[in-house]
Amino acid sequence: MDKVKEYKKANPFKLFGDHVQAIGTGIKYFVRPQRITLKYPEEALSLPSGYRGLIRLYKDVCIGCTLCAMVCPADAMKMVTQEGKKLPTINYGRCVFCGFCVDICPVDALKETGVHDAAFTNRRDLVFYPDKFNKSYDEPPTERVVKKVKAVVDEKRGIKYVPDE
Amino acid sequence: MDILGLLRFYILYPSFFVTVIFPGLVFTLLLLLVTIWFERKAAARVQMRIGPYYASKRLGGILQLVADAVKFVFSEIIIPNEVNPTLYALAPVLMVIASFLPIAVIPLSVIPPSGSVFSIYFKDFYDPDINAGVIAGLFVNYNLLLVLAIESVYPIFVVLLAWSTNNRFAVVGAVRETYLSVSYDVILLMSTLAMALEYHTLDIAKIVSYGIPGIVANPLAAFLFFVAMLMGSSRFPFDISEAETELVIGPYTEYSGFLFVLTMAGSYVGNFIYALVFADVFLWGWYPLSGFPGLVLTVLKAVIVLFFATFMRSVYARYRVDQALRGSWKYLLPLAFASLILGMVVGYVWIR
Amino acid sequence: MTNRLEDVLENSGMAVDIVPVEGELNVGPQHPGSGHMRILVKLNGDIIEDVDLDVGYVHRAVEKLGENRNYMHLIPLVERPAILDSIHMNLGYVMAVEKIINVDVPERAQYLRSFAAEVNRIASHLYGLGILGIFLGHSTAFMWGFGDREVWVHILEMLTGARVTNSYIIPGGVRRDLTPAIIEETKKAITYMRKKLEDWKKIFLYNPTIRARLENVGVMTKEKAIEWGAVGPNLRASGVYYDVRKIEPYAAYPKLDFEIPVYKEGDGYARTMVRFEEVEQSLRMLEQIIKEIPEGNILSDRFFKQIPPTRLKKWWEGYRRIVLPGYYASFRPPKGEAVTRVEAARGELLYYLVSDGSAKPYRLRMVTPSYRLINVMRNLAKGSRFADLVSIYGSLDYFPPEADR
Numbered sequence: 001m002d003k004v005k006e007y008k009k010a011n012p013f014k015l016f017g018d019h020v021q022a023i024g025t026g027i028k029y030f031v032r033p034q035r036i037t038l039k040y041p042e043e044a045l046s047l048p049s050g051y052r053g054l055i056r057l058y059k060d061v062c063i064g065c066t067l068c069a070m071v072c073p074a075d076a077m078k079m080v081t082q083e084g085k086k087l088p089t090i091n092y093g094r095c096v097f098c099g100f101c102v103d104i105c106p107v108d109a110l111k112e113t114g115v116h117d118a119a120f121t122n123r124r125d126l127v128f129y130p131d132k133f134n135k136s137y138d139e140p141p142t143e144r145v146v147k148k149v150k151a152v153v154d155e156k157r158g159i160k161y162v163p164d165e
Numbered sequence: 166m167d168i169l170g171l172l173r174f175y176i177l178y179p180s181f182f183v184t185v186i187f188p189g190l191v192f193t194l195l196l197l198l199v200t201i202w203f204e205r206k207a208a209a210r211v212q213m214r215i216g217p218y219y220a221s222k223r224l225g226g227i228l229q230l231v232a233d234a235v236k237f238v239f240s241e242i243i244i245p246n247e248v249n250p251t252l253y254a255l256a257p258v259l260m261v262i263a264s265f266l267p268i269a270v271i272p273l274s275v276i277p278p279s280g281s282v283f284s285i286y287f288k289d290f291y292d293p294d295i296n297a298g299v300i301a302g303l304f305v306n307y308n309l310l311l312v313l314a315i316e317s318v319y320p321i322f323v324v325l326l327a328w329s330t331n332n333r334f335a336v337v338g339a340v341r342e343t344y345l346s347v348s349y350d351v352i353l354l355m356s357t358l359a360m361a362l363e364y365h366t367l368d369i370a371k372i373v374s375y376g377i378p379g380i381v382a383n384p385l386a387a388f389l390f391f392v393a394m395l396m397g398s399s400r401f402p403f404d405i406s407e408a409e410t411e412l413v414i415g416p417y418t419e420y421s422g423f424l425f426v427l428t429m430a431g432s433y434v435g436n437f438i439y440a441l442v443f444a445d446v447f448l449w450g451w452y453p454l455s456g457f458p459g460l461v462l463t464v465l466k467a468v469i470v471l472f473f474a475t476f477m478r479s480v481y482a483r484y485r486v487d488q489a490l491r492g493s494w495k496y497l498l499p500l501a502f503a504s505l506i507l508g509m510v511v512g513y514v515w516i517r
Numbered sequence: 518m519t520n521r522l523e524d525v526l527e528n529s530g531m532a533v534d535i536v537p538v539e540g541e542l543n544v545g546p547q548h549p550g551s552g553h554m555r556i557l558v559k560l561n562g563d564i565i566e567d568v569d570l571d572v573g574y575v576h577r578a579v580e581k582l583g584e585n586r587n588y589m590h591l592i593p594l595v596e597r598p599a600i601l602d603s604i605h606m607n608l609g610y611v612m613a614v615e616k617i618i619n620v621d622v623p624e625r626a627q628y629l630r631s632f633a634a635e636v637n638r639i640a641s642h643l644y645g646l647g648i649l650g651i652f653l654g655h656s657t658a659f660m661w662g663f664g665d666r667e668v669w670v671h672i673l674e675m676l677t678g679a680r681v682t683n684s685y686i687i688p689g690g691v692r693r694d695l696t697p698a699i700i701e702e703t704k705k706a707i708t709y710m711r712k713k714l715e716d717w718k719k720i721f722l723y724n725p726t727i728r729a730r731l732e733n734v735g736v737m738t739k740e741k742a743i744e745w746g747a748v749g750p751n752l753r754a755s756g757v758y759y760d761v762r763k764i765e766p767y768a769a770y771p772k773l774d775f776e777i778p779v780y781k782e783g784d785g786y787a788r789t790m791v792r793f794e795e796v797e798q799s800l801r802m803l804e805q806i807i808k809e810i811p812e813g814n815i816l817s818d819r820f821f822k823q824i825p826p827t828r829l830k831k832w833w834e835g836y837r838r839i840v841l842p843g844y845y846a847s848f849r850p851p852k853g854e855a856v857t858r859v860e861a862a863r864g865e866l867l868y869y870l871v872s873d874g875s876a877k878p879y880r881l882r883m884v885t886p887s888y889r890l891i892n893v894m895r896n897l898a899k900g901s902r903f904a905d906l907v908s909i910y911g912s913l914d915y916f917p918p919e920a921d922r
Contacts, residue, residue: 004756004779007790012496018725025720026211026480026657033210036664039218050693050836052678070846073590098593098684103692104841106825112678151671153705158213158668158713212660333542337903401654402726410550410652410907482655482726485904486563 036159038149046114046148046164052099053116055090057133062087062109068101077101080130087130093123179286184269184302188441188464193265196468197433198230204475211479234426242422248331256326257420257427264319264435267312269302271441272370274451274459276300281456294366295374300460307367309357312442313350316397319435320346323406326428327416338415341486342406348493349396353439355501356386356393359508360446364516369445375516379447382511385504387447389497391470394443396489398436400474402481403489407432436474440467538562542903546574550652550907553917560903568898568906570891576921583881588614589845591881593684598885599919600681601644604630604637604673605861607686610881612767613870614688616855618848620820624769625813626690631769632806633676633685634859635799636703639710640669641862642792642799649789649911650721653730658721665713668706675699687845690816694837700807707800714796722793731785735897735909738783745893748886749864750791751913755783761860772809775802785912792914815839847876861886863914887920 038045047053064086069077076094079086088101088110102110113136120126147163154160176182183189188196202217206225209216217226244250276283276290276298287298294306305311320342327339360379363386364372372379380387396403407415417428444450444466451459484492542558545551555571579598583591595610596603608630615622622630647662670680676699677683677692685692721727737747742755752759760777762770778794780787814821816839823842824833832838854871864886873879890913897909 004758004781006781007786015725018723018728021719022480022724023477025716026476029211029716030207030476030479034213035210035215036213036667037215039215048675050678050838051674067843067846071589071841073586073593096593096682097679098682099678100589100684100841100845103839104843104846106828106843108828108831153668153671153702153709155705155708155712158665158709159671208656212657213664214660333540337542404654405904408654408904410654411904413549479657480720480724482650482653482658482724482730484726484729485902487902488729 034157036157038161042147043149043161044117044146045161046150047116048150049114050112051114051116052097052102052112053114054092054112054118055095055099055102055133056111056113056136057088057130058109058111059087059130059134061107063107065106067104067106068110071100071104073098073100082130088133089127089129090133091127092118092120093126174285177282177286179283179290179300180269180302183273183300187460188273188437188467189268189302190265192464193268193434193437196437196471197430198234199227200433200437200468200471200475202227202230203472204478207472207476208479237426238423240422242424243419245331245419248329248419252325252329254424256322256329257417257424257431260319260322260326260431261427261434263322264316264431264438267315267438268441270305270308270311270315271438271445272299272301272304272308272368272373272450273441273445273463274300274457275370275374275455277455283456292368292370294368294371297370297374297455299370300456301370309361309367309369309372309442309446312369312438313353313357316435316438317346317350317353319397319431323416323431330416330419332419334412334418335416338406338408338412338418341408341412342416344486344490345396345403345405348490349393352389352393352493352497352501353397355498356389356504357442357446359383359386359501359504361508362505363508363512365512369442369450372446373450373452376452377516378449378452382516383504383508385500385507387443389501389504390439390443390447391474392497393493394436394439395474395477396493397439398474399432400436401477402484404478404483405486405489408483437467437471440470440474443467443470539566544906545571550910552910552915553921556906558898558903558906563902563904565898565901565903565906568895570895572891572917573921575918577918579922580881580883583878583883585877587847587876588688588850588878589847591878592687593682595881595883596682596684597918598883598922599641599861599863599887599916601916602637602641602862602919603681603683604633604685605859605866607684608634608768609857609859609861609866609868610870610883611686611688612857612859613855613868614850616857617853617870617872618688618850620689620817622690622817623814624811625694626815626817628769628806628810629691629695629815630686631773632695632803632810633673633683633691634768635802635806636669636672636676637683638862639796639799640666640673642796643669645862645911645914645916646717646721646789646792649908649914652907652911653727655721655724655727658717661713661717661721665710668709672699672703672706675702687816687839687841689820690814690839692839694815694839695810696837703803703807707803710796710800714793718793722789727789728786730905730908731789731912734785734905735901735912736782736784737893737897741896742783742893745896746889747864747893748889749860749862750795751788751864751890751893753777754780754787754791756781759865761858761865765858767857767859769806773802773805775805785908788912788914820844849874849876863887863916863919864889883922885919885922887916888922890915891920 066079068088069079074094074096076091077088080089102112149161150164151159206216217229220226220229220232276287278287290298290304292299323342324339327335361367420428444463448466451463454462539561544556546555553575557569559567596606599606643662643666647659650658674680677685737755739756742752758779775798778791820842823844828840832840850872852874857868859866867884869882871880894913898906
């Protein structure tokens with residue numbers, strides 16, 4: 001059993017030193033800032049490998065076993081019958097990105113793409129029917145040049161962004 | 166005298182120039198934006214962020230404040246149901262006026278008999294104590310006292326404002342402001358009184374022209390004045406009356422739109438006035454310059470003091486109201502007496 | 518002293534009538550210092566006479582939903598109440614399921630669970646310190662808390678594939694293995710955090726304003742802490758040596774060497790100190806885990822054998838990831854019930870799970886640490902100053918969604 005500790009109560013004479021220490025630390029960071037903000041439209045974060053982003057389907061590989069729909073915790077994945085074949089369809093309005101469907105698929109017909117920043121203009125677009133689901137949802141912004149960076153831990157600065165090739 | 170000369174005469178007339186142009190209304194408005202910008206940028210630097218940036222990338226985001234101001238000015242002013250609309254709208258205006266008024270009597274520079282753009286007003290603003298003219302809106306011999314007297318009216322308008330908004334958070338905030346004002350005003354007056362005794366005068370211009378900066382002559386009074394200034398203008402760590410997580414924004418809770426800008430401006434303007442006095446009394450004011458460059462130097466020093474005061478936001482949390490009161494009555498008041506004695510001794514021994 | 522002064526005043530005819538000023542303040546739910554709940558504060562002057570915590574603003578019926586979902590579906594659901602502490606929320610639930618289906622977890626998976634849990638504990642404590650900071654007006658602590666948390670969230674992201682909703686732990690093991698790249702990043706993060714904690718102490722912990730706001734505020738004696746049912750760091754700050762990791766060890770904790778910081782004072786500052794030292798202890802534990810982690814499987818053999826060999830080759834040997842065998846889609850555990858306790862970042866988290874043999878649990882009971890703090894906070898706030906409400910709130914690290922579930 002570890003001992004019960006006590007801290008020293010503040011004494012008025014040390015108080016002044018503590019004030020100076022606090023202001024000193026503030027000034028230290030004011031002079032040499034340690035910034036971790038990502039300038040988003042100019043720099044976009046590429047997510048680490050294995051990131052559970054949007055999911056895509058390989059229609060030809062799918063055997064229609066419905067395991068993905070069964071394991072889906074949020075009922076986002078549903079099976080539809082298309083040309084006599086059962087195929088999954090996903091509703092991103094419900095999806096919680098747990099990745100269970102990808103992990104449980106016995107033939108690897110589902111894949112996690114590394115994309116997470118998707119925006120839709122209406123709720124109907126959130127439902128991906130097999131044809132749309134069959135494609136990788138990755139549209140790089142065309143108007144402006146986006147610098148892809150990835151986050152790495154740095155011993156001095158915390159999070160650091162390095163260019164991603 | 167031609168028409169341009171006449172125009173120049175009236176524009177540069179210190180009573181107009183100081184109160185309206187520099188460092189008066191126009192400059193203060195700009196300074197307000199720059200100060201809030203600095204506060205946000207400085208806090209962001211300490212806090213691993215960048216702060217305002219996208220509004221104008223090259224200027225470091227300073228236009229963000231202009232955008233904010235425009236947004237505030239044009240947004241709707243919501244007047245709560247059970248208030249007196251006249252008082253509700255008038256209170257912030259009166260508050261800003263009360264906090265701004267002292268700028269008229271602070272001496273900001275001296276006028277040499279010749280060689281300066283202000284030399285023509287030498288006789289009108291003649292100060293017999295220092296044998297030179299003084300650039301001030303209105304020259305009075307007891308300006309040190311008058312500045313603080315006018316500025317101390319400010320908390321009364323905060324209370325009026327809170328009272329007229331009929332909001333519980335506002336009333337609690339106003340009570341806190343009242344408690345604080347009785348404690349910081351004493352410290353403020355005692356520390357300036359120490360300087361007055363030390364320099365044997367109540368005229369700021371004379372204090373500056375002695376040639377010894379107040380911070381060297383009486384560092385204790387300088388420290389006390391600075392702390393009281395932080396308290397008086399609701400800067401951290403004495404952001405007690407507007408404590409956001411406790412009282413939303415204290416006395417100003419109900420305000421919106423342009424009236425909110427005014428309420429927010431009140432404490433910054435008050436801080437600027439105190440900073441001007443601090444720059445004059447403790448930081449040697451315009452010395453060794455005179456005329457217009459001296460004026461700029463004084464204001465520059467005040468702006469640095471103001472920036473340092475706003476920088477406190479990124480270092481401190483806020484004290485509780487009883488802790489601030491205990492601190493000021495138990496620790497700062499004895500220090501104030503000590504500074505008074507120090508002032509008397511130094512004034513007798515060193516400064517004649 | 519005060520009595521005598523009052524007597525003197527009364528005898529000399531200068532008695533002052535102290536008129537009680539009573540009123541109620543309605544703090545929240547839309548208030549910068551209330552969080553997701555309403556606090557009805559009854560004030561007498563500046564002193565709080567009574568508070569009524571109107572909780573339930575973010576109630577999401579996790580327990581009831583638990584009766585209508587199958588066991589795997591509940592894994593993402595139970596981590597929702599405390600999204601910043603999701604590994605612990607998950608771990609407790611999965612341990613309960615494991616008890617019912619009676620499966621052993623391999624050693625390496627146990628270590629990985631501890632690893633993820635400690636990373637999550639650091640992230641959660643930094644979050645709590647940040648919130649405490651902004652409650653006291655210290656915006657730098659707020660930003661630093663969230664900025665430094667990003668480092669640990671990044672490590673969790675690399676390990677589990679998601680920032681906060683990790684769903685990392687599954688019955689029988691964990692989903693992904695620790696790769697050399699993650700170990701490298703973690704080592705760097707430990708060095709960084711150790712260094713940054715020094716600055717944290719200078720600007721936050723030893724800051725006189727923080728000390729003034731937290732010392733002797735919300736004092737909870739040892740007896741009261743036990744009586745009111747406080748848990749976790751708040752209990753340990755009152756001088757009670759109680760930590761589930763030591764009392765009833767789970768995961769890899771029996772094999773790890775760590776200390777439990779216990780403070781005597783029981784005030785807000787002691788609670789903050791306990792959190793700081795727990796972060797330091799967690800860093801120590803992470804170092805040990807990296808060094809001592811054994812080789813081996815990360816999923817119980819019983820399920821591991823069910824994975825199709827082609828997939829096993831691709832995912833486990835290629836990416837060090839476990840894929841789920843079909844068993845998980847809808848398994849029916851035997852009848853039974855299980856109680857598990859884990860030490861979440863805010864304290865003891867208890868799960869009670871009843872299985873009636875069907876694919877869905879018959880009952881899921883979840884006693885979260887913040888739930889127990891409702892009573893503690895109410896009792897502590899009585900008699901304190903109004904400004905202390907936020908410092909009590911922040912120093913208890915009360916998290917409304919976790920309490921409401």
